[in-house]
Amino acid sequence: MLKVRNLNSGYGKLRVLKNISLHVDGGEIVAMIGANGAGKTTLLHTIIGLVRSTEGVIEFNGRNCRRMAAQDIVASGCVLVPEGRQVFAPLSVEENLILGGYVLQKKEGRPAMARELDRQYDLFPVLRERRSQLAGTLSGGEQQMLAMARALMSRPRLVMMDEPSTGLAPLIVRNIFQVIVRLREEGNTVLLIEQNAKAALAIADRGYVLETGKIILQGPAEDLLANRDVQRAYLGREKIE
Amino acid sequence: MYWEAEKERMAREALEQLQLERLQSTLYRVGTHVPFYRRKFEELQLDYDNFRDLRDLRKLPFTTKQDLRDNYPYGLFAVPLRDVVRVHSSSGTTGVATVVGYTRNDIKNWSNLVARVLTAAGVTADDVIQIAFGYGLFTGGFGLHYGAERIGASVIPISSGNTKRQIQIMQDFKTTALVCTPSYALIIADTLMEMGINPSGLSLRVGLFGAEPWSEAMRREINEKLSIVATDNYGLSEVMGPGVAGECRECNGLHINEDHFLVEVIDPVTLEPVEPGETGELVITTLTKEAFPMIRYRTRDLTRLLPEPCPCGRTLTRMERITGRSDDMLIIKGVNVFPLQIEKVLFEIDGIEPHYQIVVDRENHSDKVTVLVEVQEAIFFDVMKKQRQFIEHIKTRLASELGISVDVKLVEEKTLERTEGKSKRVVDNRKL
Numbered sequence: 001m002l003k004v005r006n007l008n009s010g011y012g013k014l015r016v017l018k019n020i021s022l023h024v025d026g027g028e029i030v031a032m033i034g035a036n037g038a039g040k041t042t043l044l045h046t047i048i049g050l051v052r053s054t055e056g057v058i059e060f061n062g063r064n065c066r067r068m069a070a071q072d073i074v075a076s077g078c079v080l081v082p083e084g085r086q087v088f089a090p091l092s093v094e095e096n097l098i099l100g101g102y103v104l105q106k107k108e109g110r111p112a113m114a115r116e117l118d119r120q121y122d123l124f125p126v127l128r129e130r131r132s133q134l135a136g137t138l139s140g141g142e143q144q145m146l147a148m149a150r151a152l153m154s155r156p157r158l159v160m161m162d163e164p165s166t167g168l169a170p171l172i173v174r175n176i177f178q179v180i181v182r183l184r185e186e187g188n189t190v191l192l193i194e195q196n197a198k199a200a201l202a203i204a205d206r207g208y209v210l211e212t213g214k215i216i217l218q219g220p221a222e223d224l225l226a227n228r229d230v231q232r233a234y235l236g237r238e239k240i241e
Numbered sequence: 242m243y244w245e246a247e248k249e250r251m252a253r254e255a256l257e258q259l260q261l262e263r264l265q266s267t268l269y270r271v272g273t274h275v276p277f278y279r280r281k282f283e284e285l286q287l288d289y290d291n292f293r294d295l296r297d298l299r300k301l302p303f304t305t306k307q308d309l310r311d312n313y314p315y316g317l318f319a320v321p322l323r324d325v326v327r328v329h330s331s332s333g334t335t336g337v338a339t340v341v342g343y344t345r346n347d348i349k350n351w352s353n354l355v356a357r358v359l360t361a362a363g364v365t366a367d368d369v370i371q372i373a374f375g376y377g378l379f380t381g382g383f384g385l386h387y388g389a390e391r392i393g394a395s396v397i398p399i400s401s402g403n404t405k406r407q408i409q410i411m412q413d414f415k416t417t418a419l420v421c422t423p424s425y426a427l428i429i430a431d432t433l434m435e436m437g438i439n440p441s442g443l444s445l446r447v448g449l450f451g452a453e454p455w456s457e458a459m460r461r462e463i464n465e466k467l468s469i470v471a472t473d474n475y476g477l478s479e480v481m482g483p484g485v486a487g488e489c490r491e492c493n494g495l496h497i498n499e500d501h502f503l504v505e506v507i508d509p510v511t512l513e514p515v516e517p518g519e520t521g522e523l524v525i526t527t528l529t530k531e532a533f534p535m536i537r538y539r540t541r542d543l544t545r546l547l548p549e550p551c552p553c554g555r556t557l558t559r560m561e562r563i564t565g566r567s568d569d570m571l572i573i574k575g576v577n578v579f580p581l582q583i584e585k586v587l588f589e590i591d592g593i594e595p596h597y598q599i600v601v602d603r604e605n606h607s608d609k610v611t612v613l614v615e616v617q618e619a620i621f622f623d624v625m626k627k628q629r630q631f632i633e634h635i636k637t638r639l640a641s642e643l644g645i646s647v648d649v650k651l652v653e654e655k656t657l658e659r660t661e662g663k664s665k666r667v668v669d670n671r672k673l
Binding site for chain 1: 255262265320321344350529
């Protein structure tokens with residue numbers, strides 16, 4: 001579904017991503033783990049077209065979208081759930097969702113959007129309860145759910161999530177990750193970027209380890225969990241055997 | 242039947258993407274963790290961080306058996322020893338041995354790849370599999386063992402040797418799958434005949450044979466004599482062990498596990514790639530090994546790639562059965578023997594002329610090595626008892642160096658055939 005080859009990008013003269021290659025197949029959850037500043041967010045922003053790449057190939061469903069505008073990439077079925085939620089605080093939950101469904105409504109009309117809204121309320125019952133509440137008054141976990149639901153409103157083929165666990169209590173994090181697993185069960189494809197390596201790899205099929213803008217390791221998620229380098233650097237422990 | 246259908250039937254384009262990703266991270270790991278490779282990359286002024294295209298593989302340096310020896314024992318490991326859960330070593334010799342290591346993930350991958358090979362050959366969880374490869378430092382026994390357990394077959398870890406006991410167990414335990422060298426399969430067949438046992442009365446139905454070169458003629462003989470389907474499989478400890486490639490039931494070339502091994506075929510003289518489909522030396526780059534990654538390892542095995550699609554549905558490229566070696570290594574009863582090892586021992590013994598000849602025969606499907614040694618007259622005409630002791634001494638020294646027993650015959654000076662002043666070192670009479 002998504003294929004990236006030898007991607008280089010950065011800000012001005014600063015080269016952040018160095019020769020990144022990765023792929024995400026349909027129906028997969030792929031985790032990208034790495035420390036703060038490794039380039040994880042830059043990677044997502046480059047794929048979605050917010051940051052211009054200097055070199056490489058980004059193929060989404062067989063189309064090279066490296067030079068496409070962000071809105072066209074979203075329209076082609078690739079969405080980003082940004083870090084720190086970034087919901088529209090002064091708008092209601094439902095208004096947020098309707099904005100997320102803008103692309104869908106334009107393409108398939110209002111009834112399709114309404115159906116999608118219903119689907120999101122089924123997936124996130126708490127949002128239905130709070131549909132007229134202002135997004136800014138939601139708790140962190142609820143805002144994260146809203147951000148996810150808003151992204152899903154465009155019925156994307158690939159959902160990219162940037163640190164969905166940031167700043168959330170462990171219990172809420174577990175909740176969020178359960179939702180991600182549900183998304184996959186419903187046929188979605190997820191590229192998940194996380195500092196919480198253990199939680200991300202626990203639900204992922206495959207993973208990549210990003211360090212100072214380079215992919216230094218990749219493989220099945222269970223292999224990465226068992227890898228001593230990963231354990232030392234990202235799981236904060238040496239497994240005692 | 243596939244073990245990992247989605248991998249074994251991958252579209253070429255997806256496979257190449259995966260190979261590139263895996264090669265890039267392998268290069269990063271060897272470049273940062275293995276001083277040997279870091280030096281090589283520096284010498285070649287190769288920016289391994291910027292490797293972009295599988296076609297650039299040929300710009301990377303080769304790794305040879307000698308490099309492994311020079312870095313004996315742990316010099317080429319890419320992880321600290323505490324992350325290594327297993328160590329294997331090449332066929333039992335001292336001094337020239339090579340050592341390879343495995344992390345827990347490596348063992349898991351290894352088991353999985355052998356499981357693919359076993360499944361391709363038709364082995365399932367319902368089989369009783371008799372593994373008559375040596376267990377120990379040699380990778381054959383353990384490699385097949387873990388793969389067979391992985392698919393859930395009932396494993397009999399009998400190890401090599403004691404043919405009558407092998408047959409007894411084969412009968413009593415109702416063995417359905419046999420794993421050993423092809424020549425040992427024929428020894429078993431002959432012993433069955435001697436013992437008056439009809440092979441069709443056994444439960445045996447499939448065989449996986451490897452660790453030495455063999456031929457179609459041998460396959461036919463094994464198939465007939467044991468009434469089984471004999472398949473070929475390939476591997477070498479330097480890149481993992483068995484599980485690198487194996488035949489499917491088409492029995493027409495070995496599918497290479499290309500998502501874990503990147504292969505090239507080169508001209509052993511010019512070191513350039515041969516034309517597609519031509520015979521040359523197989524060169525292997527590992528893509529997933531953690532403890533012991535290898536960049537462009539020169540296997541010295543001669544083969545060619547068969548790019549045509551296989552009716553079995555696997556998209557993994559096939560290689561032809563190994564047809565020879567690009568060096569002078571001999572494989573005797575599955576053990577790697579270099580003439581130089583024999584020479585080294587002989588030269589350390591007083592009274593021996595620097596002329597010798599290694600004669601290899603296959604008698605009753607078993608390899609037999611005779612070393613003809615030119616000796617000074619004084620020794621040759623000495624007392625018989627002393628001569629016998631002298632021969633025994635040479636035999637013992639050779640056996641401890643080579644890990645296999647060989648015969649020694651003394652001959653008079655200047656009796657061995659010489660070409661351009663040098664004697665012809667090896668006469669291999671084995672007809673494969």
